[in-house]
Amino acid sequence: MIELRNVSKTFTLHNQGSAVINVLAHVDLDVRPGECVALTGSSGAGKSTLMRMIYGNYMARSGVIRVGGVDLVQAEPREIIRIRRETLGYVSQFLRVVPRVPTLQVVAEPLRAIGAPPDRAEAQARDLLTRLNIPRRLWSLSPTTFSGGEQQRVNIARGFVHPYPALLLDEPTASLDPENRDIVLGLIETAKQRGAAIVGIFHDTDARNRVCDREIDVGRFTPEQAA
Amino acid sequence: MTPLLSVQGMTRSYGNHLGCSDVSFDLYPGEVMGIVGESGSGKSTLLNCLAGHLTPDAGSVIYDTRGHGPRDTVTMSEPERRMLGRTDWAFVHQRASDGLRMGVSAGGNVGERLMAIGNRHYGDIRGHAIDWLDRVEIDAGRIDDRPVTFSGGMQQRLQIARNLVTGPRLVFMDEPTGGLDVSVQARLLDLLRGLVRDMGLSAIIVTHDLAVVRLLADRLMVMKSGRVVEHGLTDRVLDDPQHAYTQLLVSSVLQV
Structure with missing residues (x-):
């Protein structure tokens, strides 16, 4: 489902003396349906960079990143948007929303984007918000003023409302209390059972051990630095 | 799929001063494209050439009309172009x-x-x-x-x-939120986003506000001195800018 071949990533900082930072090289990765792979490695090893490349948010310098059969390195913007709408979900650490849009609409939006009728999209959004213990009185408010843990759960609800065949999870349990953490891990297990291919970053070792089938140490893709 | 709008080699100068030079792109139905750049980068000149308000020196703007399929709007007659502007196109x-x-x-x-x-x-x-x-x-x-x-x-x-x-099927917008209070901007952006989705509009939005394009545009074109220096998926261009000018533009935004 997710397939990376010989992917590399370089940042060139044109306005800082054209410094070139080689972050990743020769990345090969395969994630099959129903499998959850954890990206590990020290801070700065490139875990988030790799995840952002798989989402098409960062540009790979070379290689192939295939999700659902489309190479995101070469794809036109509209193809990447289609893959994100239909195939590839992403739960980031930060919630980015239009001010003023109520939480229920924020969560229902991924379903509306694939053409689901409003009542069905909202019913599923309500179901997820209930499971994630977001109080009903908050549903009509914009999540911009919510606490960190609430925003994260809104983000998770958004990422799980549509059954994406591929999912990227960037520290989905980071700011959650034990009860909500358990609910989120349950959602991940359910997604695996229905066949989702998942790549995740989990600093929480117990969470990682519970849902992940294997670990990839991103440090092994760190290129040799010319001295 | 036929592009709704296919722009080739759009060039316009003012005497010796370059407005925009050799700009080409395709816009597909339902796509929203942002054009960013500093004042004088040529983005408004480009928009006005596309919308038929200015005559380009060179280039073509092929629009997939409802009645007659793809037509070059630069060479069509003035009444035809005006009719398009009143019906299938909009300009904000x-x-x-x-x-x-x-x-x-x-x-x-x-x-x-x-x-x-x-x-x-x-x-x-x-x-x-x-x-x-x-x-x-x-x-x-x-x-x-x-x-x-x-x-x-x-x-x-x-x-x-x-x-x-x-x-209309195609909307041109020139700094639609410029000059408005921030609180009013948010409301307008939310409204525009809803209309674009519900009506399946295609749009080209010129702005210098990167927050506006992040919320509204699927893809982004960055202009400097009349030329396109970078072009791609909006969040990719903003989060991983490749060109020196785009890097400067993105890093110049003050964090709130």
Whole structure:
């Protein structure tokens, strides 16, 4: 489902003396349906960079990143948007929303984007918000003023409302209390059972051990630095 | 899929001064493209050439018309181009007063475009106008008031209603949120986003506000000195800019 071949990533900082930072090289990765792979490695090893490349948010310098059969390195913007709408979900650490849009609409939006009728999209959004213990009185408010843990759960609800065949999870349990953490891990297990291919970053070792089938140490893709 | 708009080699200069040079891109149905760049980068010149307000020195703008398929709007006759501008295209100006008739009532402003395409039934036109005022969140009780009595945000929303009432497929926007309070901007952006999704609009938005393109645009074109220096998926261009100028632009935004 997710397939990376010989992917590399370089940042060139044109306005800082054209410094070139080689972050990743020769990345090969395969994630099959129903499998959850954890990206590990020290801070700065490139875990988030790799995840952002798989989402098409960062540009790979070379290689192939295939999700659902489309190479995101070469794809036109509209193809990447289609893959994100239909195939590839992403739960980031930060919630980015239009001010003023109520939480229920924020969560229902991924379903509306694939053409689901409003009542069905909202019913599923309500179901997820209930499971994630977001109080009903908050549903009509914009999540911009919510606490960190609430925003994260809104983000998770958004990422799980549509059954994406591929999912990227960037520290989905980071700011959650034990009860909500358990609910989120349950959602991940359910997604695996229905066949989702998942790549995740989990600093929480117990969470990682519970849902992940294997670990990839991103440090092994760190290129040799010319001295 | 046929592009809705296919632009090739768009070039326009003002004497020795370069407006825009050799700009090419395809816009597909339902796509929203942002154009960013500093003042004088040529983005407004480009937009005005695309919309037929300026005649380019070179290049073509092929539009997939409803009736006759792909046509070059640069070489079509002036009446044909004007008809396109009144029906299938819309243009939202930065200053609402450039896009509205300030001495005519709000309802008249919305109804005028309907009359221009042949609507004659007063009750129907007024009904459409009331419907559109509601969609842009203007109280129907203000239908007989002139836009001079409206706030800046309301004027901008009225301009959008006037433009969209004929069900256009392509909307050009020149700094649609420029000059508005931040709180009013958010409301307008939310409204535009909803309209773009629900009507399946294609749009080209010129702005210098990166937050606006992040929320509205699927893809982004960065211009400097009349040329396109970078082009791609909006969040990719903003989060991983490749060109020196884009890096400068993105890193110059103050964090709130």
